[in-house]
Structures are given as C-alpha cells and as structure tokens.
Amino acid sequence: MTHATTPAPEGSAITVCEVGPRDGFQNIKTFIPTARKIDIVNAMFAAGVRHIQITSFVSPRAVPQLADAAEVIAGVDRPADAMLAALIPNLKGAERAAAAGVDAVHTVVSVSETHNLKNVNRSVDQSLSEFDAVAALMHREGIAVEGGMATAFGCPFEGIVPPENVARIAKYYHELGAASVSLGDTTGMATPATVKAAIQAIRAEVPDMEITLHFHNTRGVGLACVMTGLSEGVTHYDASIGGLGGCPFAAGATGNICTEDLVYLLQESGYETGIDLEGITAAARLTQETLGQTLPGQILKAGPRLRRYDPQLTVTAEG
Ligand code: COA
C-alpha cells in the first residue's frame, strides 16, 4: 500500500541534529583532549545548534575516543533549550547516560544481523530485548528515547536490507514508546529510491512515528537523499560538522553529510534551521584546526554562493 505524503512546505522548520561529536569523533583514532571537544561543542551551540548527539556511552574499550563522555556533558555551556542526546548500545550505557544528565538517548541496533554482531556483539533480537529495560528506565527518568537503526539502507556485509525489516524495528520502537526512529545509512548505501521505500514501509506500519534521516555521503548522494526525505515530508535530519563521521565497525564507512552543506541547502531552499551558516562554518574551521586534517565539507572550502572575490587578486588570461 502506498501512503500519500505531504512534502515539507517551504518556510517550515527543519531540525538539524549535529552528530559530529559522536559519529565524527568516534572514528578518529588519536584522542581529542576533552577540553577541545568542549570548545567545539560550545562553538556549535554558539552557531544555534540545539539538537546534538554529543557523545556515546559505549564500552571505552570499543571506542576509547569517547571514554570522556560524562566529562564532555558536564563541561559544555549547555543552552537551556538544547537537547543533548547520547548514543547507547545497552542498559549499562543508558544508566551512565542518565547519570550524566542527557535529555535523550539514541539506542543503537543495526537492521542487519552481521553489522549488529560486529558493532555490539549480539543479535538484533538480543539488542531489542534489552531495550525494554532501557525504555523503562528512561521513562522513569523522563529522558526521551530515539530509536536508532544502523544499516537501514544497506549493509556492507549483507548487501540489501529489506524495508520490511526496518518497519519491524520501527514498530517495536513504537511499542516501547520511543519518541522517534532514526534511519542510519551507516556506509552511504542509501539512494533516493531506497529512502522512499524505507519511509513508506515505516508509514504503512506506524503512520504517526516521527522519522529522522541519518545519511553518510560515502557515494556522494547524501544531499540528494535529503531532498527525497523533504519531498516525503520528513523534517528531521542528522549531519556532522565538516562531513566527519563513520562507524569503526563497518567496512567502508566514511563521513556523514556535512552540517554546513546541509544548512546551506536548506536555507537556500527556503527552510528554517535556526543554525547560522557563518557560525557553523566557524565551528567546522575550529574542528579542522583541532584535528589537523582537511574535512570533506564543501562550504568550508568554497564559502556561500554569494562569496565575492577581489578581481585584483585573480590573474587575467592573456592569450
Ligand atoms: N559503557 C561502558 N562499559 C560497558 C558498557 C557501556 N555501555 N557496556 C558494557 N561495558 C563493559 C562491561 O561492564 C564489561 O566490563 P568489564 O569487562 O570491565 O566487566 C565489558 O564492557 C564487557 O561487557 P559485555 O556486556 O560483555 O560487552 P561486549 O564485550 O559484548 O561488548 C558492547 C558489547 C555493546 C559494550 C560493545 O560492543 C560496544 O560498546 N559497542 C559500541 C560500538 C559503537 O560505539 N559503534 C559505533 C556507533 S554505531
């Protein structure tokens, strides 16, 4: 059954969730000092970011980079209206996240068995069954649950991921009382057609479930997939500063769609994000300097569309 969709109307508010401090930093081997992480998050807040995946409460042996999760949360200048979310794989992560004072937890399970085994060392159903206790705890603590799904548009080990499997997990999350589901394109396998199929499969099963789309730009079509999401009426998107990102436990994973590039696209298309393009580009520049590496973001390199150059500084072609 196909469900009628209303595209996100021009002028409407689009939520951009900054995931660089989680998805971006988790894939960087050299430890980034906690104070530098805090500076970068503060620059994001200064740019108007209000939704952020700030860290993960995972095993510090699995992801040593995020071993300072609680210190980062305690150290940032947290705006009163900011929603701080953290990724968690299990109940222990949920307990640590609650103690650190998050506003939301992003539970992680992969839609494909092989990636779930690689990423969290258990089957999909084992992960889901532990989320019962996670949801109960979060409910008691008044913390929102965002039901995350990795490999939602394809798996680097298994290939095609059927939209029905995505819808099954969305239904499960709905029964747990999750506020939304997030479809993660772990290794950039999404295309406009697969995005549409996954959204429609979820809507057929749980029509009132809020959907967040989380794309990686591994094959260069991340923003095209956002356009498909908008035309399907999806108003929540994850993106990462400078286009950092990638799962260390997924072969071939590279960066997320870039926050500045997404903000630029949305702004030029008449949507409101509440994020200042210049401010978020400054945060990306700070991230680039901190990491000492060139990031993939395009706006970072080119500036906005109406950037003007001094003709005096450009050579004239002489034939
Ligand atoms: N935070 C901190 N420590 C944790 C933890 C958590 N959320 N969950 C488990 N641990 C600790 C246990 O206490 C135990 O410690 P000990 O050996 O000192 O007693 C150890 O980790 C092993 O616990 P176990 O439950 O057997 O975990 P595991 O070895 O099966 O690993 C995960 C499972 C989920 C903890 C691990 O695979 C993980 O952290 N994965 C996250 C991967 C990730 O972040 N991917 C990128 C995001 S998509």
Ligand code: ZN
């Ligand atoms: Zn990701």
